[in-house]
Amino acid sequence: MAGNSQRRGATRKAGTKKGARVGTGGHSRRALEGKGPTPKAEDRPYHVAHKRKVAAEKGATGGRGTSGRPSAGAARSAAGRKGGRTSSTHEIVGGRNSVLEALRAGIPVSTVYVASRLEADDRTKEIVSIAADAGYPLLEVSRAELDRLTDGAVHQGVAIQVPPYEYLDPDDLLDTAEASQTAPLIVALDGVTDPRNLGAVLRSAGAFGAHGVLVPERRAAGVTASAWKVSAGAAARVPVARATNLTRALQDLRAAGVFVVGLDAGGDVPLGELPFATDPLVLVVGSEGKGLSRLVREQCDAIASIPIASAVESLNAGVAAGIALYEVARQRA
Template sequence: MAGNPNRRTSNKKGAQVGSGGQRRRALKGKGPTPPAEMRKGHAKQRAAALKARKQGNKPQQARRRPASEMVVGRNPVLEALRGGVPATTLYVQQFIDSDDRVTDAVKVAMERGGIHLLEAPRAELDRMTNGLNHQGIVLQVPSYEYAHPDDLPAGAYDAHETPLIVALDGVTDPRNLGAVVRSVTAFGGHGVVVPERRAAGMSAGAWKTSAGTAARTPVARATNLTRSLQAYQKAGLQVVGLAADGEAELGDLDVLDGPVVIVIGSEGKGMSRLVSEVCDVRVRIPMPGEAESLNAGVAAGIVLYEAARARR
């Protein structure tokens, strides 16, 4: 059969000119299926990515130091300065309409010494305070340097004294913390322990309520309060928890003259379950009146008085 000389022929089974062998390579497989953790969009891949982000953020959070605090407003600033709250800088707005509170604040800051006095435009004070009503005066308070829980009994033993420590569980009011610090100082205690999370810290309000005693009584911050109490027990300290349903009455307690940690919970919920289970003994304060509970500051004062009396 005669062929057509104008007919185009091609060989579809072979590599065509200019293909560079792409047909043969296209027939190769893509390899084994990757594990679920590496497949984009898979639930396990999302979970693995979330876990990696959390692990990556932990070191950064541990290294982060608490920022300095800003006390704003004429009355709060003046009260903080008079209360002995540590401060680094007093900012006063330029061209401010001054009154006795501003004048007294500047005077107290100068008398105390070590506090820088700076004038600043209103826009700068607005930026520093995130738009709060600062009334033209701002006091910068440095971040508090917390002790380690182990430092408190060690400090007592170094002074040849028997450790007397107060631990707060779930107390979120800085004024209660300041009141406890003041009571610990008054009755010869050696420090206060607070949890790192969901608890009041040594803010300007706590400093003010402590009436300056926070400069002499250390406050330690525990990453895990339960583990810190267990460490105290291993070091020979008795852990005494205050509870409305305690099995012993405060007047019958005979361990307050020895090394002891007094645990006080919040006014509403009291101690958490884990902390309560760690306590060697739970005691109640007898209250013949109609009040159901006492705030942390008052309760601490009563028990610390009993401890000081037992130690005499």
């Protein structure tokens, strides 16, 4: 019933009521004042943005050679910041040739790993020397730790951790060609998802003077540790551009005066009669299974095929690109 003070919970037990606190107004004012403005994300040591900022500053200082001039890697990073895209994670690159070529090219390096009791040769001595001159962290680790870092890949006792790869925009490849004062030569990959094929294409592109490789942003291989390894260091010298839409990127290149030639088994002309070889040119290589997609094929000014024995159904993208680039280099010579 209302007003029944005998009901449980209707009255407060003696001695439980809190008394007034002296100076409560001051406490309330301090609570209202707060702790000041929230620091920027990059200024909070525990925040991922701060870690990215520190890594970028470290890369900026490490991106200069012993002469004090910006290295090729630093220049490519600056070009990527102009409007390129970045891969999302750090990569571990293993193998003496791949590591040495990356260091020679001035690619910013986060850490250099060397196996303990390593049997040294000229390459490992140069790796250690370049790392020491550039001030890169040099860690001696066990071979078991290197196996773990490289995910079981062949590392030959040395590996480096490189920051996210800086992709260029397709237009940047034309700027690279203009700086070399030669007709643009670009390799575009359509639906190639194996990073080892990308690495092989990069190696051939570096050998035959291509100005860069163009890959789509989705459903395509990127510059991963596998691509670095197969490229034997060419990934440090040959820029890779990423296009949101490969078909639209090819349209833009055609509008800029570049001819587009696709490689496909059912081509219009044999590779020995490759058209536009001495003109500004994009060679488009499709996947081994599906070949060129319909939309990409429609953007091609010509389709060339590589004559092969009937017993072999097709060539993989890395081999096909190498053969086609050799033919272009032969005609341009």
